[in-house]
Amino acid sequence: MDNFPVFVGIDVSKDKFNVCAISNPSSIIFESSFDMSQQGFSSFANKLSAFPKQSIIIAMESTGCYHLNLLAFLSSNDFACAVFNPLTVKNFASLRKTKTDKIDARIIATALFYLQHQIPSSAFVNSELRDIVRARENIIHRIAKVKDNIEKLLNVLFPELERVTNIYSDTILNLLSHFPSAKAIQKARNLDVFFSKDRGRSTKLNAQKLKELANNSIAQYWPMKEKILVQNIKELQFLQQQLEEYDKMMKEYCECSAINLDIEILTSIPGIGENSAMHFLAEVGDISRFSTYKKLIAYCGLDPSIAQSGKSKVEGHISKRGNAHLRRILWLMAVSVVIHNEYFRTYYERKRQQGIPYKKAIMSVVHKLLRTLYAMLRKKEKFNIDYAISHSKQKFNFAYDIVTFLAKNFLTVRGF
Incomplete structure (x- = not known):
């Protein structure tokens, strides 16, 4: 990477961002603060217009989400940008306990000065795919938690069921959403309709065997737990639909990208x-x-x-x-x-x-x-x-x- 005479450090917060531009750690060119708004972005760009664009390199810390719009704005206007891991910047902090946004911006600019040769030419990475996969990962964690809740509830409402069949097949989930316990199944009529429409995994269980299993169950009557189980099943089905949508989004993104x-x-x-x-x-x-x-x-x-x-x-x-x-x-x-x-x-x-x-x-x-x-x-x-x-x-x-x-x-x- 070429040497840049202007090193710009940005400390980003929710409502504003502080900027420090230096030519070296002992020479500050300017320090300013801007609102996190369209006007603030434009004012910052105008401030930078005093220097040749090819002479500027900008760095900011990864803040989770607050820095993304500013980063995208600068990149779309052809500024060279880099995003630092906060741990990297921390190593350049002084021993003083004083900490302000203004000082943080100066520290980022100093880190940029010393690390300029280690920054790859493609420092700006599109974060959209990362957003998708992390959202998908969150869905997976939520599905696991809901399944854990369902298994705990069934251990009370119908403990024998999980031993004989896959409780997450479409058939069983649909059946439990209508008859969420052994007691409810004992009173149910015409259970065959559920087994004739099985679109999930095949199951060896049929209506007659299910009825016999329910009649011999040790489960007692728990009306509130039945209602909670029904709500958990609805949540699971919704999350599974979301997971399918995120899978489609990932594939669509990859088809339109270069990866x-x-x-x-x-x-x-x-x-x-x-x-x-x-x-x-x-x-x-x-x-x-x-x-x-x-x-x-x-x-x-x-x-x-x-x-x-x-x-x-x-x-x-x-x-x-x-x-x-x-x-x-x-x-x-x-x-x-x-x-x-x-x-x-x-x-x-x-x-x-x-x-x-x-x-x-x-x-x-x-x-x-x-x-x-x-x-x-x-x-x-x-x-x-x-x-x-x-x-x-x-x-x-x-x-x-x-x-x-x-x-x-x-x-x-x-x-x-």
């Missing part, structure tokens, strides 16, 4: 599906932002935390200071490739044979997978099956490991 090739590259690894690939790309953005795979690992918060004192140096757990959404999708991808991909499954099994616990073994797979994904995306090459190991006759214990871990830690993996 289809990257999705093909990622999905060439057996065990990685389109949804996982889109989630990964939405969080990572342009892979060229990371000059080495180690920086990508640090961005994910998967680098080890280090405690050093004198000659003593101890590596602890992963730092978890990076992108939590990305860590979650990488974990799910690692679990999937161990199940479906012989190359990664062999690596996982070797770690287990070395006595490494399940969670640490999967984390080793996460690191190996991340290095592989980084290399593939940088080189624009698909997964090379020639590097995969030959088929092993050994039976792996991964299924047992994952079931045991999920049972102990209540990890939710629904939706991927």
